[in-house]
Amino acid sequence: MLANLTDQAKKQLEYADMVRPSVHPPGRVMTDPPRDEPAGSSLDSYDSYPFEVWYRDDTHDSADEDSQAWVDPEVRKISSILTRSSALLGIAKAICQRGPWSVCVSPCRHRESVSTASLTEGKPCFYLYDTLHSKLGIKLPFTHFEQAILQVLNVAPSQLHPNSWAFVRAFELLCEDLGKAPTLGVFFWLFTVKKTDKVGWTSLCSRPKRKLFKPFLESYNSFKTRFFKVTPSDSGPNLLVDCAGRPFFPLSWTRQPVVSVAVCLKDLEKWEDEFARELGKLPLLPNTDIIKGVGYSSYAFRNLKRRAPQMAEEEEQQPAASVEPLVAAEPSPQQGDSDETSNTPSLVVLNQFAHTSSPIIGGINVGSSLGSKERPSKRPHIEETIIAEDAEADKGLAYSFENNKVKQLGVVGTCNALQQYATYSLILAKAAEKEFGRLESQNKSCTDCAEKDETEFLNLSKAFAEAEVKINSFQSANAGLEEDLQRTIIKNKDLARANF
Incomplete structure (x- = not known):
């Protein structure tokens, strides 16, 4: 031991x-x-x-007796x-x-x-x-x-x-x-x-x-x-x-x-x-969000940073190509065939989990037996657990990445795919906006009706209160008249006795 x-x-x-x-x-x-x-x-x-x-x-x-001075x-x-x-x-x-x-x-x-x-x-x-x-x-x-x-x-x-x-x-x-x-x-x-x-x-x-x-x-x-x-x-x-x-x-x-x-x-x-x-050059980052892993997309940011040098190298190797505006972009036949055999290659880049060697570690694999047994691995983010679950839920993305569809498409093909997805997203956004706009209109109509009913209810309550006040006044006046009548009857009786 x-x-x-x-x-x-x-x-x-x-x-x-x-x-x-x-x-x-x-x-x-x-x-x-x-x-x-x-x-x-x-x-x-x-x-x-x-x-x-x-x-x-x-x-x-001070050199006095207090060692904690x-x-x-x-x-x-x-x-x-x-x-x-x-x-x-x-x-x-x-x-x-x-x-x-x-x-x-x-x-x-x-x-x-x-x-x-x-x-x-x-x-x-x-x-x-x-x-x-x-x-x-x-x-x-x-x-x-x-x-x-x-x-x-x-x-x-x-x-x-x-x-x-x-x-x-x-x-x-x-x-x-x-x-x-x-x-x-x-x-x-x-x-x-x-x-x-x-x-x-x-x-x-x-x-x-x-x-x-x-x-x-x-x-x-x-x-x-x-x-x-x-x-x-x-x-x-x-x-x-x-x-x-x-x-x-x-x-x-x-x-x-x-x-x-x-x-x-x-x-x-x-x-x-x-x-x-x-x-x-980075902006002021939220310390709390990074530590807690809340509202901080560090995973996508990391992979985009790793992907940047390779994307720049591909852009230098391939000739420049004209890119259509996002709204006017439509799937080309060739691109459509590529999309049928691949599962959104543009998303694979963002969901890639790549282990890069540290410039300091000098060849030591953090995931090796030494890194995993003798020293604990880096404390995981909350996002890493979510990413693992996403990988199990969507194996199509992992399969696309294994086949390296992004490299096959190249920069132009990837940009075209991104444009298509952006166009589809725009269409979905407009449809959602229209649908939610209709719901919002209905909600507003219901709100107006509720406000009208509430106003009418307040008016009726006010009228009821006024009527109740009048009724109370009438009842008080009636009670006074009854008392006067009783007193008059008594006086008449007294006068009748006096005459006889």
Whole structure:
């Protein structure tokens, strides 16, 4: 059992070395790495990055008996409300990926701060906010990019603000959609660290004129009292430290987090430079939609991006052809024959699921045994499940793609097919508009009748109220007359007695 765990840990390290960017110092001098940190607070390996990193200067920190004096008082005064084991039922499974990955979770003590550096039963541990898995979908083990972010920033998972975690998560998903591997150089070219006086939650923000994502939440404060401890499980791979006991990322809060990162595109690899400039041209993307997979058609966007170079190459090889207007486009006989034997080839391009190799991975197939067993695959989008169901429901599209009908049709044929489908869509739209217009007219007529009936009802109600008032008045007058009549009768009787 121990041998198996050791082999798994070695494979983790080998895979991490393979997917880590192969960069060389571009002549810049990085500041000294953090020093005098508590055990498990930072990794023992500080890679040379193609950018400058400045860490916080802790030489002016107070040397009194309080070992946490460098922490922001706002952080120290907040304790967790998760102080009972019953509050953590099912959390250990919820925060882990599927597979052999498992951890142990334990509640915090009363008045225990998230910046406290301690061991749990002699085991390494770190604090984790439950918002990371419940709202952002970040689960253990952290991806190599997430670990690298924590290493560069020199912060523990709970030391990085959830809004900043959302930037990391959305950047990973966007890179996956575009068929690129997430790299530190491109990420820190887009994002920088907010400056603070005390060591609190490290926050990232977009650099000027390089805004890629909207913040996940404008006010993200409810997370502060919901954290718990995470320790290695007795079985399965250790997700906190390697076989030599070195942590994969800082486990406890550090007094020397990064305060500044300077990235120059010329120091990055060529493909990173091009990718960074490509991201810089994108509009402001909704961070929340990308993470939740709601209202974000990343799948079609990804395949169109992959298809663009091939389409450009085909356009150069084939002569230019005149294209009819959409309204006037009609199926040609040749195109009609092609349509009979193919199932909408233009749609196949959008529903293709192509696995592209990452520029960083360098030949490693993510779907191989190493990628699927030793490290979890990239967390799937909601759309990927839908796409799998669509593939089962519509096998005709998959068959068309296997026969590569798009290449057979060429650019001109594909454009003609697109024009035909656009024309059909326009006809259907007009028919639907006409039908729904008739329904709308009927609905409007019913609405007018209802309004007329309501007006008539109000008028009748008003007339009834007026008649009721008149009746009450008549009844009152009649009662008065009856009283006068009775008094007159009594007087007449009295006069009659007086006469006799």
